[in-house]
Amino acid sequence: MVLASLSLASAQDSRMSLPTTVGAGSAFSIHSTGSGKAVLYIVGPGQALRRDVQLGESTYFPVGSLYNAGHYLVILVAGSSTDNGWVDVVPANTPANLSFLAKPSRLPIGLHNGISGTVYIFDVYHNLITKPTPVSFKLSNPSGSAQQRAVTAHEGVATTEMDSSEKEGFAKFEAQVDGISSTRVVEQVPGSPCGLTMIARPSGKGIQLATNPVRDCSGNAVPDGTIITFTESYDGAQSTADVPLKHGVAQVEIPAHPGATITVASGVVLGNEIHWQK
Amino acid sequence: MERIESVAPSSRPLPISLILMAALAVHLPLMLIRLPLNSYDANFHIFFASHYLHHWFNPWNTKWYAGFSQTTYPPLPQQWVALVSHIMGLDMAYMAVQLAAILLLVVGVYRFSLLWVSPRAASFAALATVFLGSESFLVYSAGQLATTSAAPIYLNALPYLFDWIRRGSWRAFLKASVLFTAAAAAHHATLLFGSFFFAVPVLALVLLDRQGGERTSVPAFVFRTVTIVLLVGAAIAVVLLPFWIALIHYPVTQAPIPHPSRANYILSPIWGLNYFIAPYGAMILALPFIVLRGSMTVRLRPLLLGFWVAFLVGLGGTTPVGQLLLGRAFEVLTMERFTYWATLLALPFVGLLVSELIDRFRMRAVIPLALAAAFTCAFAVAWVTIRQAEGASVKVDSVAAWLNRDRHDQYRYITLGFGDKISRLAVLTDAGSVDGEWNSGRRLPELTSNGAGSLSSSKYFGQAGLDALRAMLRHADKYGLKWVIVRDPYYDPLLKFAGWRPVDMLENNTITIWSKDGVPPAVPLNAPQMPPRWQGILWGTLPFGSSILAILVVLIPGRKQEEGRGDPAFASQEDLEPGRLVS
């Protein structure tokens, strides 16, 4: 379909009428004057086409012939004569694809503007739709609360920033443009252990050490696998064990030494201290 | 013991065409099945040739050592392989050049032997060349294309040298000079050491020679010797100019790398088998004859002494001679080439022995001699299969394909446990490595300071090898070294603890590809060793040109006196001192 006004390209023996702009993937025609056979070229960085044409007739390009947005040089070659012109292929108006970049995919709870989302809007042929377009972003937290932003895309791109919640879990981050949406998952993870405590009890010749369920300062359970370090100091010597949390607690058995001082830590966070007297 | 008279060379020599046919019959099938590809160094030469194929005038090769100059190695046979590969591909081109060297050796030995023994004995020496253990050892086991190409050119030059010094023939002077230069373009060490082992005996022969009347006068002898030495020296200096520039600016100062050819073959019998039994074969049985006849025949004494010294040096660490004569070079050179030269020097004696045995015992001699020759050749050819190199069974095509896809080749790589297959891999892949097989060409301090060979075989160099490997892995970021391709789980602990992790497996999980995160893509190293363009042009022109010139000059017809020296005394009875004994 011819979208815009036609321009008449100059020529010597043959002339052609070109559309100034063509919608990406739309049908269009190029009419030529004169008689005889000629070759029509449409060439740009985005595509290259060639058609054998009959001068004096319209050459029809069906839907999907020229689909990459860009500036195309059109050349009509009839024998020794050549006629040139330009045609612009513009993106379709309807968004069809979104490139949604949500960062980070994992972050601690309670961070202001910690989550960013950037969306690039494309038509069905992956041309960037550069006209201003409204975009809505929505971050749904596991607790049910949600943050929403409405942004207008400039030059095909829109961006926003959101806060991470106080509650751990997977949040749904969605960008929506004209009925097309794209969703990302953002993991909001607990912070460092808070109020780390352990208990000790005798176990044969050793001591069975176990932490209480380890939580962060917001009360979220610290993930399994987090390393808890137990250190037992006695008589100028010490025993240590790096133990991963399993089901929320870490436990290990170490040799018993009367008078030993036992400490617990996770990363740079220190927990309680026990003096073993038995 | 009984006293006997030598048998006069009354029978006719074997036609040289027949001997060449024999050489073709023995070696052509082996070439057609590409047996030399299993040798240690064949792929090394093919790798160099592949670079010349694509960059004839640019000797800077970025595929090894993050970049090295091929001007550190004389280029002639590899350039011929590159040229011929346009017709038949690199592998078969290598075979063609190697086969041509074998055929040329037959001619060279014949012509060289003619200086010392009768034409008939010389023809037997040439026939023995076909079955020569050391030749088969170098071709099929060691893969030393340069040595096996240079030696025949050199041997063919020696009769011209003799003619020039003895008779002052300017044609011979021209031919000798051009052939010596071409030999140096093929392998400089052959020329250097060949001067002592081959040329000095020939010069001595000139002084001893009384054929055709008077001896050569001393002033003429000195003038002609000095003239040819100066001219050949100048020619070689020009033809290999980039080589000398590289050598002078960047002398080989790296820590010596152990090589088993320097072992004591008695204390290490396996290396004795490898470096003595395999190359000499049945020639060992002829050693007493060589010593006796060489001592008793005045004319043969220079040849005997040349042989003896080469023989002793070729024994590596079995005697202190190599260390004493070569000094530090003993720690740099490998000794099997001296054995090769010793066997070439022994061939005139062998020809003499065979000639006498056949003339005296006829078929009773022919059969055992044929069996001995066949056994010698077969054993040396089979040796590469009997004692396989590390990595001989490794298939590198899948590794090359992996490196060539998904932009993996924007990083450098090393292999571990691939033995000499790293050259093959380098031919097939577009990716560069910080490792390589040309130790004298490398400049990376991680490699040169530890006294180990290629990283791929690190563990065989003990602490030095492992230190070099660790040093290189430590600087992986600097060199864009992201891939370590491992065929030997021995190295896994180091890679694991140094922060590498396996990312892919190939060849039925026998090859693991390890990767290091955070390594930036490889960038070309701005090495000072990179030859300027004019050197590249010289390198692509003069050495190859010297071989073309040699072919043209040799085609110039010689005077009859030069080509057919008639029937000289050679090793005949008149030269024998009284009391010659044969046990």
Added chain:
Amino acid sequence: MNKGRVLAVFITAATVALIAIGTLWPGKTALQYSGGKNLLRTSSTPQAAVENLGDEIRLRAWGAAYSSLGNKAEFSQSDFVHDLTGYYLSLRTYATLESFEVRPLHASSDQAEVRLRMHWSSVVGPFTTTRDLQVVKNGDRWNVDWPLVRKTVVPPQVIPENYLRWDVIYRGPGDDWGVQDVEAPHVRIVDMHPVQRAEGVVVLGELLNEDVVPAYVSVRATLQSKSGSPISTEGSFDKISHILLPKQVTPFFVNFPNATLSDVGSIRMEPLSGLVSASAGPVIVIENQQLNPAPGATVTGQLVNQSGQVVNIAHILETLYDKTGQVVWVADQYTDHALLPLTPIPFDIHIPEDLARKVSSERTIVETYSVGGVH
């Protein structure tokens, strides 16, 4: 005798003589390939007997070495070999004896005690083992009585294991921009400072995995001159634990050979992190760890593998702190024995004498390597 005959005799005699010289007094390279063996040395003294045994071990000529032992009836050749190379696959299995020292401790006319100090080269670095050997006279020869350390037998038991494991599914090689990828773990350098040592500048510190997933970590340091131009860049190589579980801390040690601290204006640190598949096991407890003061300062202790799987190689990283809690040194050692379940393996890590006096406390972490566990 005519000249020819003289020459023949001379060449023959000289060749034989030269071969004899080369064999009886082999050169350095020849000795290297023969494993130090020459034909002159027989086991005619206790020291020679131990040296011969050392040579045979170096050549891995196990049959000859075993045959030379005086007490070989007490164990099999296989036991002897495994005593040297490890009953389980360990650092010793692939180690080669690079050199050895022999030191007589005391001797009588028919018995002697000799210390054999063996320097092994292994893929992760050299290590040394020492054996005090009884050598007894048997006729005119001396034989070594090998002090065999028998295989440790782990009592049958059931050790339950269900370690947490993380796997990472990476994106394929194709470009899929906009499709979400998993974030690289967050890591932080919690301590860093440079130290001038005789061999150069060393940058020491500690790195914390702040995240909730395991991290592949590495540290790159660039020394910059006072004008800001880079002097040198080096990485932490193996003096760091490259796999860090959540909230785990590793020391790092970056060495700049030949650098001088006074030339350094600033140091740019680049902690690298990436997602990595990892397992939370096995748990290794460090027991009875003790700082032994100078002279001969060391940290000693025992490693106990609390899992049911054999750990083939363990890498012990020792962080040493001064009174203010600042890292003063990072020392390390690889175990040359496999860690069997619940079987203590001692370690003994050397500390530089001049730093030992500053050390107030230490912290140990252990990295492990198990065959088949890296893929």
Added chain:
Amino acid sequence: MTIKATLVLFSILVAPGALLAAQAVVHVQPPDLHGPRQLQDQTATAVVRDYLESWQSLTAALEKNRVDLLDQDFVGTAKDKLTDTMRQQAALGIHTRYQDRAHDIRIVFYAPDGLSVQLIDNVVYDERVVDNKKVLTTQRAHVRYTVVLTPAETRWRVRIFQADPE
């Protein structure tokens, strides 16, 4: 040094280099960002440098119909589309040469995560079309390009490369 000063300096220092290489006059305007993140001077310089180099790759690749020449500077949609064009050209037996003559560049967006940069380039280029060694025509074009670059290991690569009507 401010961004503006840097870019002016860049125009003075780097543009002549680009001029020599590609014979293009380069003018870089101060950034006009519509995102929350500020652009560092070094980043802006690198983006513009890499973008200008991408034109050289584009010129060479389309002239020789060699896809591999795009590898260094293009990625994603831009590379896919250019690759398709080269295949079409090769199938038709034509070559094109896009010789850039002038650039007027303004950076308009820098993503908060730092993983994309958008710029607008008013470019003047000559387009020459060759069919089986016969030059069909050479025409000069004035085109507004919207370009998005994303960081790779060592450089910025062009991911979206689209001409829009002015």
